[in-house]
Amino acid sequence: MQGQNISDIIEEYLKRILADTRQVEIKRSEIAQLFNCVPSQINYVINTRFTIQNGYIVRSKRGGGGYIRIAKVNLINDADVLDDLIDVIGDNISFSQAFQIIQSLFEDSVLTQKEANLILVAIDRRTLDFEDKRVENAIRARILISILNRLKYDG
Template sequence: MQNQNISDIIERYLKSILADSRQVEIRRSEIAQLFNCVPSQINYVINTRFTIQNGYIVRSKRGGGGYIRIAKVNLTEDSTILDDLINLIGDEIDLNKAFQIIQSLFQDGFLSRREANIILASLDKKTLAFKSSKLENALRARILVNVLNRLRYDD
C-alpha cells in the first residue's frame, strides 16, 4: 500500500461499496474525514475516476442536506446512456478517453477481450498516425461513434 496515493485508496473504497450495490450516496465531508484529506480530494477522485466513459453517472445536491450519488450503469442497457456517451465524444476524442469507454464496455461484458482489442487497435495512435492530433482525434471520434451505434443496433 506504500505506492498507492490517496486518490487510488478512495477510488478503491468507493468501488468496493459499488460492488455490493449499483449505487452509493455519500457526503463529501464524511468521506474526506474518513480518509483524513480535504474535501476537494474527494471531488478530484469523483470527477476523474467516476465518469460516464468509465460507466458511472454522478449526481449531486449541494447544501446542508447535500449528497453525491454515484451509480454504476451498464452502458448498453440504457439507450440514453449511449446517447450521452456519443454526445460526450462529440467531434473529437483522445486515446485515453476512448480507451476508458472500450474498457467499460469490456468490463460490462458487452465486448469480448478480442473485440475490445480489435477496436482499440483501430483507435490507436499508431493506426491514426497523422501529423495533426486534431485530425487524429476527429477520426477516432468518428470511428468510436460508429462502433457504438453499431453495437446498439446489432443483435
C-alpha cells in the same frame, strides 16, 4: 497499500461499496473526514475516476443536505447512457479517453476481449498517425461513435 496515493485509496473504497450495490450516496465532507483529506480531493476522485467513460453516472445535490450519488451503469442496456457517452465524445476524443470507454464496454461484457483489442488497434495512435492531432482525435471520435451506435441498435 504501499505506493498508493490517497486518490487511489478513495477510488478503491468507493468501488468496493459499488461492488455490493449498483449505487452509492455519499456526503463529500464525511468521506473527506474518513480519509483525513480536503473535500476537493473527493471531488477530484469523482470527477476523474467515476466518469461516464468509465461506466458511472454521478449526480449531486448541493447544500446542507447535499449528497453525491454514484451509480455503476451497464452501458449497453441503457440507450440513454450510450447517448450521453456519444455526447461526451463529441467531435474528438483522445486515445486514453477512448481506451476507458472500450475498457468499460469490455468489463460490462458488451465486448469480448478480441473485439475490444480489435477496436483498440483501429483507434490506436500508431494507426491514426496524422501530423495534426486534431484530425487524429476527430477520426477516432467518428469511429467510436459509429461503434457505439451499432451496439445501441444491434445490442
